[in-house]
Amino acid sequence: MAQTGSDRRRIAGPEESKPPIFLSDEQQLHTWKLGDPRQGRTALDVRPIFLQPGLIDQANGSAYIEAERTKIACAIYGPRQSRNVPFHDKGKLNVEVKFAPFSCPQRRAPLRDAEDRSLALAIYQALVPAVRLELLPKSTIDVFINVIEADGIDACIAAGTTAASTALADAGIEMNGLVASCSAAMVGNEVWLDLTEVESRSTTGTLVLSCLPALGTMTSVWQTGRMTTEESFQCMDQCQSRCTDIHTIVAQALRENA
Amino acid sequence: MTQSSISLSKAEKSYIQAGLLCDPPHRTDGRPLKAYRQVELETGVAHLANGSARVSIGREGVNTGGGTEVVAATKLEVEDLDDGGIEGGRIICSVSCSPAAYPHLSSSALEDLQQDMSIVLHQILAHRTLHPTNLGIIRGKKSWLLHLDAIVLSDSGNAYDVMFMAARAALWDTKVPRTRSVEYRAPKGSKSAVESEGMDIDPTVSGFDTRQLSKATDFELPDYWDEGEILDGRERWPICVTLNLVPPVHYLDATLQEEAATHLRLLLAYSFPTSSTSTLQGVRLLGPGELSFEATKSLIRQGEKYALEVFTSLEAKLRDEDFRRYQKAQAKFSRTR
Numbered sequence: 001m002a003q004t005g006s007d008r009r010r011i012a013g014p015e016e017s018k019p020p021i022f023l024s025d026e027q028q029l030h031t032w033k034l035g036d037p038r039q040g041r042t043a044l045d046v047r048p049i050f051l052q053p054g055l056i057d058q059a060n061g062s063a064y065i066e067a068e069r070t071k072i073a074c075a076i077y078g079p080r081q082s083r084n085v086p087f088h089d090k091g092k093l094n095v096e097v098k099f100a101p102f103s104c105p106q107r108r109a110p111l112r113d114a115e116d117r118s119l120a121l122a123i124y125q126a127l128v129p130a131v132r133l134e135l136l137p138k139s140t141i142d143v144f145i146n147v148i149e150a151d152g153i154d155a156c157i158a159a160g161t162t163a164a165s166t167a168l169a170d171a172g173i174e175m176n177g178l179v180a181s182c183s184a185a186m187v188g189n190e191v192w193l194d195l196t197e198v199e200s201r202s203t204t205g206t207l208v209l210s211c212l213p214a215l216g217t218m219t220s221v222w223q224t225g226r227m228t229t230e231e232s233f234q235c236m237d238q239c240q241s242r243c244t245d246i247h248t249i250v251a252q253a254l255r256e257n258a
Numbered sequence: 259m260t261q262s263s264i265s266l267s268k269a270e271k272s273y274i275q276a277g278l279l280c281d282p283p284h285r286t287d288g289r290p291l292k293a294y295r296q297v298e299l300e301t302g303v304a305h306l307a308n309g310s311a312r313v314s315i316g317r318e319g320v321n322t323g324g325g326t327e328v329v330a331a332t333k334l335e336v337e338d339l340d341d342g343g344i345e346g347g348r349i350i351c352s353v354s355c356s357p358a359a360y361p362h363l364s365s366s367a368l369e370d371l372q373q374d375m376s377i378v379l380h381q382i383l384a385h386r387t388l389h390p391t392n393l394g395i396i397r398g399k400k401s402w403l404l405h406l407d408a409i410v411l412s413d414s415g416n417a418y419d420v421m422f423m424a425a426r427a428a429l430w431d432t433k434v435p436r437t438r439s440v441e442y443r444a445p446k447g448s449k450s451a452v453e454s455e456g457m458d459i460d461p462t463v464s465g466f467d468t469r470q471l472s473k474a475t476d477f478e479l480p481d482y483w484d485e486g487e488i489l490d491g492r493e494r495w496p497i498c499v500t501l502n503l504v505p506p507v508h509y510l511d512a513t514l515q516e517e518a519a520t521h522l523r524l525l526l527a528y529s530f531p532t533s534s535t536s537t538l539q540g541v542r543l544l545g546p547g548e549l550s551f552e553a554t555k556s557l558i559r560q561g562e563k564y565a566l567e568v569f570t571s572l573e574a575k576l577r578d579e580d581f582r583r584y585q586k587a588q589a590k591f592s593r594t595r
Contacts, residue, residue, distance in 0.1 A: 118377045128546045176548075204387050207541070217548035223541035226387040226529070229562060232538050233555055240551060 010110060019105035034188050034202060046182065046194035046242055047155075051163070051253040053170040061171020063253075065163040067194070069151035074163040076171040079139040091136030095124040095143045097160065103150045105197070119157055120145075126161040126181055126210035126220040132174040141173060152196045154183035154206045157222070161210050166250050170257070177212035178254075179219060180246040184209070184235035186227055191238050207232060209239035213247040264362050266518040274519040278504050285516070291509035292564065295325070299423070299572070301431040301579045307331035308404075309432030309489070313424040315511070316414060326417055330408040330424035332432045332489075336395065337403040347393025347401040351380040351408070353421065359413045372410075375421065379408065382496065382527045382540035383425060390490040395437050395477050402434065404489075415513040418525055422498035423572060429495050430576050433486040437477040496529035496539040497572060499564045501557055503547070508557060510564060522547035524557055528565035536562055 032039055041047075047067040056062035059075035066072075082092060097119040099108045108114055123145065131141070143164050150156045158181040165179035185195050185203040195203065205225030211218040218240075223232060277284040283291050295316030304310035310331035317325035337343035353375040360368055383406065393402040406428065408421050501508045503522040512520060527540035541558070543549065549557075 117373055118381065121374060121377060125542075125544060129548045133546070205538075211551075212548065215548070217550055218554060219543075219548055221541050221543050221554060223538060224381050225385050225539070227538045229536070229538055229558055232541065232558065236551065236554070 007111060013101070013107065013109070017107040038187075038192060038199075043187075043190050043192045044238055044242070046246075047196075049159075049162075049246065049249050051166060051249055053166050053253055053257045059167075059171075061167045061169070061173070063163045063166035063170060065159050065166070067155070067159055069149055069196070070155050070159050071148040072156070072159050072163050073146045073148060074160065074167045075144045075146075076141065076164075076167045076173070077144070078141040078171075079136045079173065080142075082138055082140045087138060089134070089137045091131075091133040091138075092140045093124060093128050093131055093133065093143065094140055095120045095127070095145065095164070097123065097145045097147065099147045099150065103147045119153075119160065122157045122208065122220070122222050123160050123164060125222070126157075126179055127164055127168070129219040130165065130175045130177055130179045130212055131168060132176060135174055141168075143167070150197075152183070152194070152200050154185070154200065154208050155194050155196070157181070157208050158183045158194070158210075161220075162246060162250060166253060169250075169254055177214040178247055178250050179210055180213055180243040180250060181208065181210040181220075182239040182242045182246060183207065184239050185225075186231050186235070191231075191234050193238060193242055205231070207235040207239065209236055209243065211240060211243050213240075213244045264514055264518055266515060270515070271519040274516055275504055278507060278509060278516075283507065283509075285509070287513065289511075291507060294511045294568070297420075297423070297571075299427055299575050299579070301427055301576065302583055303329060304331045307428075308334045308434070308486075309428045309430070311424050311427030311431055313420050313427060315416060315420050316513070324414060325412065326414050326420045327411040328408055328417070328420045328424040329411060330406065330421070330428035332428050333405045333407070334432075334434065335403045335405065337401055339399055339401060343401050343403065345394065345398070345401065346389065346391070347395075347403065349384040349389070349393075349404045349406060351383050351406040351425070352376045353379055353408045353410065355410045356412070359410050375408075375410075375417070378418070378525065378540075378542060379406075379421065379425060382422075382498075383429075385539070388491065388494055388496070388529070388539065390492075392434055392487065392490045396439050400477065404432070413514065415515075415517050416500060416511045418500050419498050419511065419568075422496065422527065423568075426495040426497055426572065427576060427579075429489060430492045431579075432489040432492075434489055435486040436480055438480050440476050440478055494529050494531050496527040497565060497569050498525055498527045498540070499561050499568060500525050501561055501564075503549070503557075505549075505553070508560075521545045522549070524549075524554075524561070526558060526561040526565060528562060528569070530566065530569050536566065 050066040053063045055064045056075045059077055061076040062074060064073045079091060097116050098114050099116060101108050101110055145160050145164060147156060161179055161181035168175060169178060182193060183206060184191055184193050185206040187203050205227035208222040209218060210220040298314045298317060299311065301311045303312045312329045314325050314327040353372050355368055355372045357368060393404060395401050406425060408424055410417055501524040502512045502520045503524060504520055522545040525542040525544065529537050529539045
């Protein structure tokens with residue numbers, strides 16, 4: 001039965017869905033406990049990143065990023081003329097983040113549950129200081145980010161930011177520098193970088209840092225949960241050094257694509 | 259993505275910025291850079307809510323307009339765990355902005371603004387490290403859903419700080435109704451037994467006897483006169499200080515005009531679970547501008563000092579309000595009787 005008011009052309013899918021629990025995942029989860037070393041990689045490792053600019057032909061610029069099970073595609077349209085808005089001497093950056101229905105363990109219903117404004121807000125803040133919007137009066141740049149698979153929400157913000165800044169560069173939009181982003185969290189007394197969904201369940205506080213490694217400045221710091229001031233500084237330092245590496249990956253990917 | 263809510267000409271902006279940067283700094287209302295305007299707080303303003311507070315900052319006098327005013331209230335709802343609830347209860351925060359507070363904004367811009375504010379409030383307050391322990395009702399069946407709603411009635415700058423103060427005061431004021439689990443046991447005649455889960459045991463016959471509940475437990479309220487118990491962990495709720503950045507200086511408690519002239523804001527939410535410890539509960543950098551790492555770190559350190567000052571005075575006021583509403587009222591009541 002299709003709900004009234006919903007899109008009739010779309011197959012609605014079941015009202016609720018439960019993610020399958022695999023025995024191997026369960027076992028892995030149960031063997032790890034707080035205080036143990038991290039499984040699969042060291043605490044300060046990020047997942048290996050695959051970054052490919054220019055994957056979507058019809059967009060002015062695009063990028064696809066993959067870090068194990070985090071997969072995000074980003075497309076840039078514009079700069080185009082802003083319609084129906086009064087004059088602005090600065091351009092407008094419009095960020096939209098959409099989740100594929102199958103991107104999370106719990107199904108995200110299309111239209112109703114697909115859009116996440118909190119992610120869009122975080123990514124917008126990370127990008128906006130870098131883009132030279134003062135050169136684009138009366139115009140809008142659309143940044144569409146599609147999360148194809150998400151593994152860890154903070155990692156999603158970080159990967160989305162990196163992909164969007166790559167795509168902006170690919171679109172030839174002037175920027176002060178490339179934005180690189182990395183997430184960190186406190187697990188026990190240790191700083192772990194780039195947490196997966198499973199790992200993030202045992203954290204008390206997380207931090208996402210976006211910066212312009214070329215200029216040595218940061219564009220966004222986004223912290224939630226409990227952390228002492230010193231712990232937050234540790235997280236920021238580790239993120240900063242990892243962002244320098246991510247910056248190299250972005251620059252390399254852009255150079256190869258050029 | 260919030261635009262400032264008023265439009266200011268370039269000349270006005272540069273006038274305000276120049277004033278902040280000169281030595282000694284000048285602000286339009288003559289305040290020092292690190293001074294707050296006068297804060298007024300009252301708890302228990304909404305009688306149908308489980309906890310409520312009204313906070314205003316910078317009003318010109320008693321019972322006059324002006325200033326930033328936020329009313330926050332908490333409302334508890336019973337929620338089944340099968341449809342949406344989670345074990346141990348959950349918290350949902352939302353912010354609505356009165357169109358009267360933002361006459362310059364279109365309805366869609368207002369919608370965006372209140373969504374952005376809701377996101378910040380929800381992400382910081384509904385985090386699991388702050389979750390109160392007494393929002394569960396029946397293990398595995400029912401729990402409380404706490405709605406925290408803040409309404410921005412008027413905005414003359416610094417809405418975030420006022421909103422967090424109001425939210426903290428409302429949560430501080432929140433009383434969770436005492437509940438008692440009820441279980442029906444079929445054998446041994448048709449008498450019912452009342453089982454308690456960590457609540458006070460009272461083996462009186464309950465009104466649920468007539469219902470043939472198989473094994474399913476329900477709950478009842480032992481008494482309706484008492485308002486309930488205090489929401490757990492009320493010392494932990496954070497407060498927020500917004501550092502408005504005009505490099506190299508920063509200032510607190512911006513007015514609406516100053517906000518429009520400042521590009522970058524650093525929101526710091528600090529919690530002081532005990533008098534000697536402090537923890538960071540949220541950091542947000544808002545606005546189109548960059549910061550160096552060293553500057554950020556020193557700002558976070560300084561923010562902690564400001565937050566402690568705000569926290570101490572808020573705490574004193576909240577205890578004072580409790581005293582006013584419960585002990586003084588009781589004394590007055592017993593006198594008249």
